[in-house]
Amino acid sequence: MLNTRKGPAVRALRAQADRVLYKLEMRKTIEAQENIDILQGMVTRVLEKNGKVIGVETGLGIRYLSKTVILTTGTFLKGLIHIGLKNFPAGRAGEFPSMELSDSLRDLGFQIGRLKTGTPPRIDGRSIDFSKTIIQHGDEPPIPFSYSTEKIINPQLPCYLTYTNAETHKIIKDNLDRSPLYCGVIEGVGPRYCPSIEDKVVRFSEKERHQIFLEPEGLNTTEYYANGISTSLPADVQLKFIHTISGLEKAKMIRPGYAIEYDFVPPTQLKPTLETKIIENLFNAGQINGTSGYEEAAAQGLIAGINAVAKIKDTEPLILNRSEAYIGVLIDDLITKGTKEPYRMFTSRAEYRLLLRHDNADLRLREKGYKIGLVSSAEYGIFMKKRESIEKEINRLKTKRIRPTKEAKTRVGEIGITEINAEATLSQLLKRPDVEYKRLIEAYPPAEPLTNEVMEQVEIGIKYEGYIQRQLIEVERFKGLEEKRIPLNFDYDKIKGFSREVKEKLKDIRPVSIGQATRISGITPAAVSILLVALEREYGRKK
Numbered sequence: 001m002l003n004t005r006k007g008p009a010v011r012a013l014r015a016q017a018d019r020v021l022y023k024l025e026m027r028k029t030i031e032a033q034e035n036i037d038i039l040q041g042m043v044t045r046v047l048e049k050n051g052k053v054i055g056v057e058t059g060l061g062i063r064y065l066s067k068t069v070i071l072t073t074g075t076f077l078k079g080l081i082h083i084g085l086k087n088f089p090a091g092r093a094g095e096f097p098s099m100e101l102s103d104s105l106r107d108l109g110f111q112i113g114r115l116k117t118g119t120p121p122r123i124d125g126r127s128i129d130f131s132k133t134i135i136q137h138g139d140e141p142p143i144p145f146s147y148s149t150e151k152i153i154n155p156q157l158p159c160y161l162t163y164t165n166a167e168t169h170k171i172i173k174d175n176l177d178r179s180p181l182y183c184g185v186i187e188g189v190g191p192r193y194c195p196s197i198e199d200k201v202v203r204f205s206e207k208e209r210h211q212i213f214l215e216p217e218g219l220n221t222t223e224y225y226a227n228g229i230s231t232s233l234p235a236d237v238q239l240k241f242i243h244t245i246s247g248l249e250k251a252k253m254i255r256p257g258y259a260i261e262y263d264f265v266p267p268t269q270l271k272p273t274l275e276t277k278i279i280e281n282l283f284n285a286g287q288i289n290g291t292s293g294y295e296e297a298a299a300q301g302l303i304a305g306i307n308a309v310a311k312i313k314d315t316e317p318l319i320l321n322r323s324e325a326y327i328g329v330l331i332d333d334l335i336t337k338g339t340k341e342p343y344r345m346f347t348s349r350a351e352y353r354l355l356l357r358h359d360n361a362d363l364r365l366r367e368k369g370y371k372i373g374l375v376s377s378a379e380y381g382i383f384m385k386k387r388e389s390i391e392k393e394i395n396r397l398k399t400k401r402i403r404p405t406k407e408a409k410t411r412v413g414e415i416g417i418t419e420i421n422a423e424a425t426l427s428q429l430l431k432r433p434d435v436e437y438k439r440l441i442e443a444y445p446p447a448e449p450l451t452n453e454v455m456e457q458v459e460i461g462i463k464y465e466g467y468i469q470r471q472l473i474e475v476e477r478f479k480g481l482e483e484k485r486i487p488l489n490f491d492y493d494k495i496k497g498f499s500r501e502v503k504e505k506l507k508d509i510r511p512v513s514i515g516q517a518t519r520i521s522g523i524t525p526a527a528v529s530i531l532l533v534a535l536e537r538e539y540g541r542k543k
């Protein structure tokens with residue numbers, strides 16, 4: 001858990017997963033799932049008829065017909081790997097690229113962009129002197145991502161922290177003429193938030209050192225991922241600068257880091273369901289939409305999957321808004337603003353982050369999951385009980401009043417509360433910064449013992465009540481604008497008073513609501529007012 005010393009809004013879970021075990025587990029999960037057939041082939045063409053997708057075709061000419069298609073091509077579209085000034089087509093190290101599919105998408109009318117990402121060298125753990133690094137243990141016991149996981153029983157491995165230094169930076173700077181990034185060989189735009197080490201050394205030249213986390217790749221391998229030194233310098237330069245780093249003086253590089261350029265489909269061409277605007281029933285998810293990262297990809301895969309099924313079943317789509325989930329923030333950012341560099345999710349991107357805590361994800365989303373059949377009745381039953389316990393306990397704390405009698409003063413004195421001069425509810429006492437919930441219930445226990453999860457929600461709910469209420473008021477205002485819907489086929493050309501830029505942007509993005517329109521860059525408050533008036537004129541007050 002990151003940021004445990006900060007408030008709950010910025011705490012975040014992070015996991016390093018065993019690469020091999022994860023792959024096996026997911027394969028097992030998919031194979032055990034009813035109604036999924038696994039078919040392998042290199043898709044070269046998306047098949048379309050009358051503006052609707054009808055399936056895909058592989059390089060062998062095999063056609064798979066379907067009602068919906070979801071493209072999740074990652075970094076494979078015209079993937080080009082760079083190591084130093086050498087480059088070669090590949091989807092990922094050792095894998096074929098997908099050369100034809102992006103042309104097929106272009107032929108269908110999609111704009112295609114180009115991005116770049118990179119990966120660090122892998123190091124043999126047997127050649128690392130860990131005594132010269134700082135050991136970084138995970139939480140004990142490890143905290144699962146999901147409340148459906150009771151506990152994690154796999155053995156845990158630590159990571160190790162080390163740093164670059166002046167010598168490392170000198171070697172990198174001296175060799176920039178052999179870096180594809182700095183010789184103009186790479187055209188795609190790279191990630192601002194996890195830049196390559198050569199980028200960091202050049203852009204943050206005032207920094208004396210940069211962190212490197214040496215992360216084990218799994219329980220059954222000695223391979224280490226050197227997180228922090230993603231690079232596309234030539235292999236000999238990589239090894240040379242690695243050897244300047246504490247603990248890595250004799251490191252053996254299993255494989256060098258590399259940069260990869262790839263095509264993506266700019267996500268402003270998508271609806272909030274992740275269905276493309278121009279080809280019905282075709283969905284895009286993951287890195288093809290300009291994101292980078294596992295969670296970003298998984299989140300989009302989930303939403304595209306749910307909505308592709310909803311489309312087939314002709315049921316309501318699932319759209320999460322910015323106040324409900326980071327997924328909502330992610331998708332809204334992508335489809336409204338697009339991205340010019342690989343997009344990563346951060347807590348700072350969310351306006352209502354005090355509400356979007358990982359610890360209340362189930363309270364925010366389980367109900368929706370249950371309604372669309374993704375949460376079992378058993379899990380839902382457990383969740384309802386949890387929600388009831390939280391409500392009941394908060395209610396008890398708000399209604400139980402403590403009078404400043406001698407007996408009460410002794411009782412609260414025992415748990416460290418020194419002052420109680422006027423009558424106060426238990427929740428008022430809990431709001432005091434020095435009062436911990438765990439101690440408070442030693443003096444005034446609930447009728448039945450509560451689980452840690454319930455206790456956490458009760459404590460955050462009461463301690464941060466003022467801030468939470470303020471955000472809830474903002475959310476109400478936000479929802480008002482989100483509910484003012486704009487039909488997708490709205491005719492912006494008919495409106496007088498828009499500048500050409502505003503008109504072009506609105507026609508390009510085709511926002512689904514006034515709220516979304518306000519978030520398009522370059523759409524001024526004046527333009528929003530004109531749009532509101534035009535909508536009212538066209539559709540009456542209901543829209």
Ligand SMILES: Cc1cc2nc3c(=O)[nH]c(=O)nc-3n(C[C@H](O)[C@H](O)[C@H](O)COP(=O)(O)OP(=O)(O)OC[C@H]3O[C@@H](n4cnc5c(N)ncnc54)[C@H](O)[C@@H]3O)c2cc1C
Nearest residue numbers: 041042043072073074075076098119286287292293294297
């Ligand atoms: C070496 C490396 C290390 C990374 N490390 C991290 C990390 O530590 N943390 C993190 O958050 N992110 C990391 N990332 C980024 C993360 O892996 C990706 O952002 C994420 O996996 C993207 O998921 P995706 O499902 O969109 O695509 P991918 O996971 O790339 O999957 C794409 C899949 O589509 C298949 N495919 C592509 N084209 C076709 C076609 N035409 N026909 C058939 N199949 C096709 C490919 O074979 C592949 O299986 C790393 C990326 C790389 C390359």
